[in-house]
Amino acid sequence: MPVLQTNVDVRSAGHAERRARMLERIARFRGLEETVVKNSAAKKPKFDKRNQLLPRERVARLLDPGAPFLELATLAGLHMHDDDGLDGAAGGGSVMGIGIVQGSRVLVTASDSAIKGGAISPMGLKKALRAQEVALVNKLPSISLIESAGANLLYQSELFVDGGRIFCGMARLSAAGLPQITVVHGSSTAGGAYLPGLSDYVVVVRNQAKIFLAGPPLVKAAIGEDATDEELGGAEMHYTVTGTAEYMAEDDAHGIALARSVFAHLDWDGGQTPAPRDFAPPRHDPEDLLGLVGDDHRVPYDVREVIARIVDDSEFLEFKAGYGTATVCGHGRVEGWPVAFIGNNGPLDPAGSAKCGHFIQACCQSGIPIVYLHNITGYMVGLDAERTGIVKHGSKMIQAVANATVPQLSILIGGSFGAGNYGMCGRAFDPRFIFSWPNAQISVMGGEQAARVMEIITHAKFSRMGVEPDPVALQMMGDQIRKQLDAESTALYATARLWDDGIIDPRDTRQVLAQTLATCREGDARTLRPNTFGVARL
Numbered sequence: 422m423p424v425l426q427t428n429v430d431v432r433s434a435g436h437a438e439r440r441a442r443m444l445e446r447i448a449r450f451r452g453l454e455e456t457v458v459k460n461s462a463a464k465k466p467k468f469d470k471r472n473q474l475l476p477r478e479r480v481a482r483l484l485d486p487g488a489p490f491l492e493l494a495t496l497a498g499l500h501m502h503d504d505d506g507l508d509g510a511a512g513g514g515s516v517m518g519i520g521i522v523q524g525s526r527v528l529v530t531a532s533d534s535a536i537k538g539g540a541i542s543p544m545g546l547k548k549a550l551r552a553q554e555v556a557l558v559n560k561l562p563s564i565s566l567i568e569s570a571g572a573n574l575l576y577q578s579e580l581f582v583d584g585g586r587i588f589c590g591m592a593r594l595s596a597a598g599l600p601q602i603t604v605v606h607g608s609s610t611a612g613g614a615y616l617p618g619l620s621d622y623v624v625v626v627r628n629q630a631k632i633f634l635a636g637p638p639l640v641k642a643a644i645g646e647d648a649t650d651e652e653l654g655g656a657e658m659h660y661t662v663t664g665t666a667e668y669m670a671e672d673d674a675h676g677i678a679l680a681r682s683v684f685a686h687l688d689w690d691g692g693q694t695p696a697p698r699d700f701a702p703p704r705h706d707p708e709d710l711l712g713l714v715g716d717d718h719r720v721p722y723d724v725r726e727v728i729a730r731i732v733d734d735s736e737f738l739e740f741k742a743g744y745g746t747a748t749v750c751g752h753g754r755v756e757g758w759p760v761a762f763i764g765n766n767g768p769l770d771p772a773g774s775a776k777c778g779h780f781i782q783a784c785c786q787s788g789i790p791i792v793y794l795h796n797i798t799g800y801m802v803g804l805d806a807e808r809t810g811i812v813k814h815g816s817k818m819i820q821a822v823a824n825a826t827v828p829q830l831s832i833l834i835g836g837s838f839g840a841g842n843y844g845m846c847g848r849a850f851d852p853r854f855i856f857s858w859p860n861a862q863i864s865v866m867g868g869e870q871a872a873r874v875m876e877i878i879t880h881a882k883f884s885r886m887g888v889e890p891d892p893v894a895l896q897m898m899g900d901q902i903r904k905q906l907d908a909e910s911t912a913l914y915a916t917a918r919l920w921d922d923g924i925i926d927p928r929d930t931r932q933v934l935a936q937t938l939a940t941c942r943e944g945d946a947r948t949l950r951p952n953t954f955g956v957a958r959l
Contacts, residue, residue, distance in 0.1 A: 477531075488520060517531075522564060567613070625676075777821065831847065854937040
């Protein structure tokens, strides 16, 4: 297979400038992630006093020692609702990711009860729904570590209706043949009581777990009955009376050990996991990725330089290299496994769109997953593009992306604007996983372009009225549009709203792709044993 050579001058002033800006952005999003972790860790004395583990300590004990954990949606809800990015930074009120438990890949979630009692915010709900989607599509079993104050009632109008999707999703995961193990470390009340109720295996922690539809105050108010927490829904009651819990743990650590033991006895993969393959790392330094893609989308770059630092041995067989040259398609390998890549060296023109449509269908024929590297200003516009069929060819590319039968993964390495975001398998097209580099931008168009469009439209409107527009007012309108779109197109703005599964350091791109592609590969090879209604607690 041909080896990609590099023409990057890492000593140039431009590369150094881009690298410095990227490092600043990395420090920014890593700092915000660390703030969430610190906010949780600050409650350690309180948890120690109750003989409890912190939520992230629970996750660490659940995972196999030394195994990778790919945390997802770390900054869900950033600067939304009561998440201020500082003392109120909550990461959606939960920890969610893909890790290894007893040698098998598992979807792990944990209530972050050290932050606001693990109360669920609107974006926390979307994060939980995304977790279920990841589990279902990739055929992953789930282990949940629960302790939550329940829904944040201040935002009930954004939570209540869609909150039912959590319970619906749990029922469907069980029916699909995907086991769900839950450890109840503390409160799981009201609607949260259905979380263990709909799980296939439940572990409760003695004197800590509480599972009931209504607590003592509400019971007293509703029917005048006096009862304690333990009487209504304590661990002992559910272990010996209702049968809601299968296993009793003496403390958090014991509960997690029981969950690991239960999962081990499921013999989950049963030898179905594909064996690893030999591979060579890229020939070119991934450190160079920091300075490859700039902020100005008018400045040319070569996406092959990015691919050369991702694929095994920097080998890449390009598809239709002489046709539709603004779009790069081709085959490589990641950790020994075949992968297809689609990247942008310019707008999607009719030839590039047709090439992509052909390439995607060919990949589906061979069962090769596709990775999209977004740095796209959109589809080409203008007389020539329209007369050569950009609508027709662009539509065929979108049809291919929407109906592809292989795993599709997206990495936003630069801009992802307009319909180009759709054609390159943006969030709306349900890629298995989608991540952003810190410099990524996502919007209908750039702020400068949007401002210019509105200025032209406004000027034309006044001209039809025979009036000359006020240049000062026109400038103010343009400045406001630029400011709004630029603020709403950043990677941080996107990740807060789960438009991606997280921001990643460009240097980690190969590692993240390796983990997510392995998740897809194992899921597609796995044989499930679905049933009609899921496992019901009888």
